[in-house]
């Protein structure tokens with residue numbers, strides 16, 4: 001695959017500090033001069049034990065949290081203090097909770113129509129344009145879940161796997177700079193997980209997206225993406241890409257995890 | 269004779285039910301669509317009355333008064349929204365603050381009088397298209413005016429909820445995170461919805477007081493209870509009927525609630541106990557429908573419904 005590697009990374013965390021409960025006994029200095037940069041077109045898998053800072057990292061990026069110090073750049077523009085909804089215009093995100101990525105009460109068609117306007121004005125014109133239905137149908141066919149025949153069904157009636165697939169479709173429908181997947185298969189049964197992961201791979205490839213995927217599934221972390229980052233206590237303790245990543249085995253990762261757990265004083 | 273009395277009562281119930289139905293539609297927008305328990309309605313309903321009363325008393329066009337009432341209600345609802353969204357005051361408190369402040373505002377509007385009469389001035393019940401029906405059919409005429417006003421508001425609201433802005437409003441109530449991911453601020457949609465809901469409440473107050481030809485600053489008491497009962501009864505009882513939109517169900521809920529109150533008064537309940545009965549009825553409704561799981565609740569508006 002031809003990916004243009006610009007000298008400037010698409011995404012950059014620069015010298016990020018983040019402390020929770022600062023000034024109290026439970027003070028937790030999670031990130032201390034944290035750096036991470038992701039070039040255009042990379043598909044990065046992020047793994048790490050609970051509490052290692054994966055979710056906080058995504059929250060800093062999407063605007064749910066603000067760093068105490070440091071800067072975040074996306075596409076050459078600083079976004080450190082941009083409001084969450086403004087950043088969202090350039091970012092697509094699929095959450096762990098399948099009910100968050102779509103609007104349950106609205107129908108599939110209404111959800112798609114809303115998503116189609118992302119970043120534009122939501123005025124008094126018809127919410128659902130009939131002219132676009134064929135286009136939406138053919139997009140839904142890509143999911144191979146039969147959703148194209150259920151356009152008028154409220155999304156609340158769909159299964160978790162169907163919703164995640166739809167959420168994935170929705171957030172890649174309009175042009176985005178970055179796709180964020182926050183344990184988006186964790187709430188699904190094994191076969192839906194596989195299906196959603198395959199779709200993820202396809203969308204990322206076809207739309208040449210830059211993606212950041214947090215996962216607890218080590219197999220997925222090895223099988224997908226072209227870079228792997230392991231987090232521990234707010235640091236990237238392992239960061240490999242391409243050939244080096246392909247050479248990794250599950251066994252290597254579990255061993256790293258065990259070393260970390262021992263450092264933390266946990267029983268393995 | 270008994271039939272005459274019954275028909276008279278029925279006309280009255282329907283007429284008032286439709287007028288209160290407009291306010292119930294406002295509460296439907298804030299409570300059901302936006303998921304926002306908005307108490308400012310108790311202040312915006314009489315605000316609509318007072319604005320209309322003062323305008324009509326000074327000889328202004330009653331239709332203009334309706335528009336002004338809507339605008340004033342919307343402005344007050346906007347304040348509730350700003351308090352909640354920008355100053356992060358809880359939804360209930362924001363409503364209470366605005367409701368309390370409106371008491372003084374309403375008095376300022378009426379220059380300090382609790383009741384503003386405007387007898388024999390043209391109202392929407394007597395002038396314009398309503399004049400086509402003769403004075404001898406007074407109460408029927410009032411019913412027709414109330415029905416058409418309510419229907420007009422309902423159809424407009426249905427249409428609005430189908431626009432892009434309307435869909436986004438529904439999404440803001442259902443899943444604010446989704447609105448954020450679409451690049452919009454759900455807070456702004458909340459403010460918009462509160463403006464719409466309180467605009468409708470004020471419009472309802474304005475239309476109600478024109479029937480009585482006097483605006484009463486106390487008329488807001490109990491409006492939340494009435495509106496909530498209409499919404500909950502409407503959405504739950506009538507949701508079993510296919511092809512019936514939630515907005516229609518809410519109006520039927522308002523009529524039904526009004527009917528039960530009038531029936532109780534007819535059966536000898538002293539007027540002083542009216543608000544008590546209103547509260548008891550809502551309590552019954554709340555308890556009766558608490559068990560309905562949200563998944564079974566009626567979805568909002570779909571194309572095939574009335």
Ligand SMILES: Nc1ncnc2c1ncn2[C@@H]1O[C@H](COP(=O)(O)OP(=O)(O)O)[C@@H](O)[C@H]1O
Pocket residue numbers: 020021028030048049050051052053054055056057
């Ligand atoms: N909003 C918050 N307030 C206080 N502590 C937090 C907050 N968010 C995260 N933390 C703490 O930061 C650490 C990292 O959390 P998180 O980023 O959720 O880890 P992960 O997603 O890798 O499991 C945890 O110890 C957690 O308790």
Ligand SMILES: [Mg+2]
Pocket residue numbers: 054055
């Ligand atoms: Mg997490």
